[in-house]
Amino acid sequence: MDMTRRPRRLRRDGVRGLVSETTLNASDLIAPVFVDATTDERVPIESMPGHERVPVSEAVARVEEVLATGVEAVIVFGIPESKDARGSRAWAEDGVVQEAVRRITAETDAYVITDVCLCEYTEHGHCGVLTSEARERWEARRSDPSVADGAHAGEGLTVKNDETLDLLARTAVSHVEAGADMVAPSSMADGQVGALRTALDEASHENVPVMAYAVKYESAFYGPFRDAADGAPAFGDRRHYQMDPANRREAMRMAERDAAAGADVLMVKPALPYLDVVADVRREFDHPVAAYNVSGEYAMLQAAGEKGWLDATESAYESVLSIKRAGADLIITYFAEDIARSLP
Numbered sequence: 351m352d353m354t355r356r357p358r359r360l361r362r363d364g365v366r367g368l369v370s371e372t373t374l375n376a377s378d379l380i381a382p383v384f385v386d387a388t389t390d391e392r393v394p395i396e397s398m399p400g401h402e403r404v405p406v407s408e409a410v411a412r413v414e415e416v417l418a419t420g421v422e423a424v425i426v427f428g429i430p431e432s433k434d435a436r437g438s439r440a441w442a443e444d445g446v447v448q449e450a451v452r453r454i455t456a457e458t459d460a461y462v463i464t465d466v467c468l469c470e471y472t473e474h475g476h477c478g479v480l481t482s483e484a485r486e487r488w489e490a491r492r493s494d495p496s497v498a499d500g501a502h503a504g505e506g507l508t509v510k511n512d513e514t515l516d517l518l519a520r521t522a523v524s525h526v527e528a529g530a531d532m533v534a535p536s537s538m539a540d541g542q543v544g545a546l547r548t549a550l551d552e553a554s555h556e557n558v559p560v561m562a563y564a565v566k567y568e569s570a571f572y573g574p575f576r577d578a579a580d581g582a583p584a585f586g587d588r589r590h591y592q593m594d595p596a597n598r599r600e601a602m603r604m605a606e607r608d609a610a611a612g613a614d615v616l617m618v619k620p621a622l623p624y625l626d627v628v629a630d631v632r633r634e635f636d637h638p639v640a641a642y643n644v645s646g647e648y649a650m651l652q653a654a655g656e657k658g659w660l661d662a663t664e665s666a667y668e669s670v671l672s673i674k675r676a677g678a679d680l681i682i683t684y685f686a687e688d689i690a691r692s693l694p
């Protein structure tokens with residue numbers, strides 16, 4: 351054995367910090383905030399211990415809690431008072447996100463990002479306008495649950511792509527007019543970044559950046575979020591529009607398309623099971639890379655922590671540090687506040 355190399359020399363306490371390759375800062379983190387128009391009080395989210403849906407009247411207080419930890423950015427999700435086939439509360443001037451963002455930007459210094467999607471706003475829970483075939487089948491199933499779930503069987507495309515783009519663009523513009531600093535389209539409609547960029551520019555918001563959910567997989571790890579934001583699909587799944595977890599090369603095509611369409615930040619989602627993809631995007635693009643450490647990644651550590659099987663705080667820190675080490679510059683995480691509080 352070559353005893354001239356002793357890596358342990360650099361693992362001693364005084365020198366560890368000097369040779370450390372990755373540092374997590376509160377300014378890397380984005381905290382998700384759920385604003386719920388159906389409630390007057392804070393409602394704990396059962397599958398995400400420590401998180402709550404807050405009424406519009408508490409949105410500012412909630413964001414102030416985030417800021418007090420040192421985290422400077424939030425991403426706002428809304429639960430509307432009512433839903434319809436097209437998700438029209440998503441772009442309503444007095445919609446839940448618009449009202450919350452207006453207050454947050456008026457009263458705090460937070461950097462406010464909004465998620466631009468329709469699944470929380472449509473009564474069927476899909477991220478866009480249904481095709482007539484999917485709509486008919488869904489209506490038939492509502493009266494007779496034995497009718498086959500066509501979308502699930504992979505028979506048809508559930509969501510009309512091009513018609514959805516216009517609604518996403520309207521939603522993004524309405525968020526920005528309410529004060530949002532950045533918009534993040536997450537419906538996985540082809541062309542969503544270009545549609546938002548064009549609409550924002552036409553409305554003279556050319557300085558508002560778009561963070562593209564460029565590489566978003568059809569993931570089982572979104573389960574707790576769908577409870578939190580009440581956005582689970584009422585039938586079928588999202589495999590016709592979200593990415594197949596088997597695909598790594600496709601991620602590069604997705605990121606390339608969004609980069610060409612003017613995305614300012616490229617996101618990979620989920621994070622931990624897809625760190626290879628985070629590293630690929632980091633290597634191939636010079637854009638800032640975001641990673642979304644999603645609800646299921648949060649819930650599993652919390653659940654194991656509650657059981658005493660692991661230390662949730664330490665494993666959360668290690669997870670988020672690893673996401674940064676893999677190449678993410680911005681990390682959306684439900685651990686944002688806990689981690690920021692524990693940083694030196």
Ligand code: PBG
Pocket residue numbers: 465467469477536537571572573574575576581643644645646
């Ligand atoms: C909206 C959206 C989802 C998430 C973020 N934006 C749900 C989904 O695509 O099903 C998931 C976030 C999480 O799980 O933390 N489309």
